[in-house]
Structures are given as C-alpha cells and as structure tokens.
Amino acid sequence: MLDHARKLSNDDSRPLGERAAAASLQKDVSRLNYQVPTFVTSIVLVFAAIVIGWAGWQRGMESSFRFAIYGPSMAPTLLGEHQIANCVACDIDWPVVISDELDSVTCFHCGNQATVSNSTHAASVVAVHAHESVDAARLMTSALRIGDVVAIGSEGLMRIKRIAALPGDIVELSDVSLLVNGEAIQEVMGVAGDLHVPVPVLLFEMDKRRKLSRWRGDGWQRSQQRIWTSIGHDWLVYHHRSIHQRNQPSCIWDDYPYNVGLSRKLEPARRLAWNANVVCTERGRLEVVFWIDGRMVGVICDVDGQCELNISSDDAVVVEAAPVSAERPVAIRVLKGSVQLSCLQLARQIEYRLRPHDDRSHYPIRLGSKEYFVVGDNVPVSLDSRDYGVIQERDIKGRVELVESH
Numbered sequence: 318m319l320d321h322a323r324k325l326s327n328d329d330s331r332p333l334g335e336r337a338a339a340a341s342l343q344k345d346v347s348r349l350n351y352q353v354p355t356f357v358t359s360i361v362l363v364f365a366a367i368v369i370g371w372a373g374w375q376r377g378m379e380s381s382f383r384f385a386i387y388g389p390s391m392a393p394t395l396l397g398e399h400q401i402a403n404c405v406a407c408d409i410d411w412p413v414v415i416s417d418e419l420d421s422v423t424c425f426h427c428g429n430q431a432t433v434s435n436s437t438h439a440a441s442v443v444a445v446h447a448h449e450s451v452d453a454a455r456l457m458t459s460a461l462r463i464g465d466v467v468a469i470g471s472e473g474l475m476r477i478k479r480i481a482a483l484p485g486d487i488v489e490l491s492d493v494s495l496l497v498n499g500e501a502i503q504e505v506m507g508v509a510g511d512l513h514v515p516v517p518v519l520l521f522e523m524d525k526r527r528k529l530s531r532w533r534g535d536g537w538q539r540s541q542q543r544i545w546t547s548i549g550h551d552w553l554v555y556h557h558r559s560i561h562q563r564n565q566p567s568c569i570w571d572d573y574p575y576n577v578g579l580s581r582k583l584e585p586a587r588r589l590a591w592n593a594n595v596v597c598t599e600r601g602r603l604e605v606v607f608w609i610d611g612r613m614v615g616v617i618c619d620v621d622g623q624c625e626l627n628i629s630s631d632d633a634v635v636v637e638a639a640p641v642s643a644e645r646p647v648a649i650r651v652l653k654g655s656v657q658l659s660c661l662q663l664a665r666q667i668e669y670r671l672r673p674h675d676d677r678s679h680y681p682i683r684l685g686s687k688e689y690f691v692v693g694d695n696v697p698v699s700l701d702s703r704d705y706g707v708i709q710e711r712d713i714k715g716r717v718e719l720v721e722s723h
C-alpha cells in the first residue's frame with residue numbers, strides 16, 4: 318500500500334536507515350547480567366540505567382533520520398532521482414525528471430535537441446531533525462520561520478516542503494502571486510535570509526552567428542577567456558531570447574527545464590539575480606540595473622581588489638535611466654576605476670504562484686494558531702497547501718537539512 322502511495326505521489330520521500338534503538342543496548346546488558354556476580358551486576362545495571370535514561374532523554378529532545386528525496390516537488394533545490402540532459406552546442410547540462418522513454422529533450426537555451434544520459438543520478442539526501450516530546454515540539458515549532466524546509470507526515474510517507482506562512486498570517490492573492498500579510502512570499506523569505514534558490518543559469522556569450530541570448534556592450538572588450546573589460550563608462554547589456562518565442566527577443570519566462578514534457582502557461586519572471594567574478598586594479602564602482610515588472614531598479618556596489626558579486630533584484634532601488642527593457646533585463650556599467658568581469662551568470666529566482674487549476678476562492682486564508690501554509694520550490698508541479706490547504710503544527714516532524722546532493 319505504501320509503495321503504491323509512493324508511486325502515485327509526486328512529492329514524497331522515503332527513509333534511508335533506522336535510528337539506533339535503545340532496546341539493543343538493554344539486550345546486551347541483560348546478557349551480561351546473567352553471567353556476572355551480583356555486585357558487578359548492580360554496578361552494571363546502574364550504569365545501564367544511566368545510559369538508557371540519557372539515550373531516552375536525548376531521543377525525547379531531538380532525534381534525526383535521513384531521507385532520500387523522492388519526486389520532483391522541491392526541484393531544483395532538492396532533487397529526487399533524476400537524469401542529466403546535455404546540450405553540446407551550448408556546453409551546458411542540467412537535471413531533468415526521470416522518464417522511461419526519454420533520450421532527448423529540447424535545450425532550454427537554444428532549442429536544439431539535447432541528449433539525456435541513460436544513467437540515473439542519485440537523489441539528494443536530507444536529514445530530518447525531529448523533535449518528539451511535546452515540550453520540544455512546541456519549542457521547535459515556535460522557532461519555525463518562513464523559508465524553513467520541513468518534513469511533514471509520517472516517516473513512511475514524508476513530504477518535504479517550505480514554510481510560506483506562519484500561524485496568524487494571512488495568505489492572499491495578487492493576480493496569480495501568493496502574498497503573506499500583503500507581501501510576496503518570496504520577498505518575505507528573502508527577509509528571512511533563507512531563500513536564494515538557484516534556478517537554471519542563463520550564461521550566454523558564445524558564437525556570434527547563433528541567435529541566442531548574450532551580453533553586448535560597445536565600450537566593452539571580451540577576451541577568449543570570456544573576461545569582459547570596460548574601456549569607458551558604457552553599459553554592458555544582456556539581450557534575452559527565448560525558445561518559447563522561436564529564439565526571438567523576449568522577456569525571461571518562468572520556465573522550469575527540470576519538468577520535461579509539462580505544458581503550461583508561462584509568466585514573466587519578476588526576480589532576477591546577477592553573479593560574476595570581479596577584478597579591480599584600483600578601487601572600482603559598478604552599477605547593476607534590472608528591468609523588473611516594468612520598472613528600472615538598480616544597485617551600486619564598490620569593489621576593492623577581487624571578489625565574487627551576487628546582486629539580487631530584491632535589493633535594488635528605483636533608478637532614473639538605464640538601457641533596460643523586458644527583452645534587455647540587465648545592464649551593468651563601471652562608474653569608477655578599471656573593472657574586469659568574468660563568469661557572468663544570470664538566474665531567475667523562484668516565485669510562488671497559483672496555477673490555472675488552483676481554486677482562487679479559498680483566498681484569503683487566515684492561519685489559525687497552529688496552522689502553516691507550505692509550498693514546494695517546483696511551483697508548477699508541487700502538491701502543497703495550494704492543493705490540500707493549511708497543515709497542522711502536529712504534522713510537522715522537524716526541520717530538514719541537505720546532507721548530500723549529486
């Protein structure tokens with residue numbers, strides 16, 4: 318029955334091993350007791366009682382067990398068993414959901430056919446830090462924060478989800494976006510400092526003849542090693558093309574290359590992050606501007622020497638002028654000093670939204686004193702509070718921590 322349930326569900330996890338049982342210790346002690354004189358037996362029994370008592374107390378306070386992720390609901394953050402797709406032309410590979418018939422998929426960058434490895438890659442392994450005693454459970458749940466990844470349900474059929482709203486919060490809608498107390502969930506998670514989820518990186522400045530997304534800047538030179546050097550104060554602009562619009566200039570859509578074969582309505586991405594290695598020969602200053610939801614927002618950063626910069630549109634403020642638009646969503650310029658940029662990467666960050674089939678009439682939802690709203694990071698396919706409603710505090714078994722990923 319359990320196996321059947323696992324096959325039906327798209328977002329469960331299964332236990333890897335068993336916790337050490339205090340009973341085995343007791344069994345060893347009993348055997349010892351049978352063979353030794355009474356005085357020694359007493360000492361051993363007292364010692365054993367202390368050990369078992371300590372083990373029980375520890376178990377009551379906290380115990381942890383490991384699970385392999387099963388299913389796609391937390392991708393790309395936590396992956397179940399998966400396959401790897403590779404596009405030779407773009408020199409990129411990425412994880413895709415397992416499918417028996419899958420030997421090629423459409424490259425999410427160029428639209429060509431990408432090969433899919435025959436082998437299966439192992440699932441991410443997580444540790445669930447469970448609190449079992451009533452007091453400890455209260456302690457644990459009171460400290461839960463928005464953005465925490467938690468295990469819900471039983472050990473045999475565990476669901477791994479991210480907390481989006483806490484007791485007392487109001488979950489409502491703005492168009493298709495989920496809001497918590499009037500703010501987009503992902504922004505609240507950003508404040509919690511816990512969610513900066515990498516999604517497929519768009520890294521493009523290759524063959525000029527190919528119609529692909531790429532960086533362009535008149536006042537910039539690019540070396541063979543793909544190092545960009547600014548000659549003056551001109552803008553380096555990212556020009557985006559999408560396979561969803563036949564490789565024509567396009568906004569960045571919220572597609573999920575992991576979900577092969579899923580057909581759904583796409584929405585424009587409204588959270589971006591830019592990442593690069595920066596080298597300055599003297600103290601330098603950079604301006605990074607994004608086009609987000611029809612607005613220009615930017616960040617100015619000072620760089621001294623060498624560093625890796627991670628700039629999120631969440632941290633940007635409105636700016637007056639920059640050559641950005643929906644199809645050119647990021648622009649960078651040097652305001653001061655001499656700057657070299659390498660390993661330019663752009664990421665779309667996850668946004669939690671309703672899907673067309675989700676029932677909008679449930680919203681707004683005011684969470685009770687022991688209720689939580691949970692979501693999966695694979696927003697289009699996750700089964701979560703958008704489907705089965707709020708979850709109860711007693712069903713949260715513990716926080717989840719990533720132990721191994723492949």
Ligand SMILES: [Zn+2]
Nearest residue numbers: 404407424427
């Ligand atoms: Zn490609």
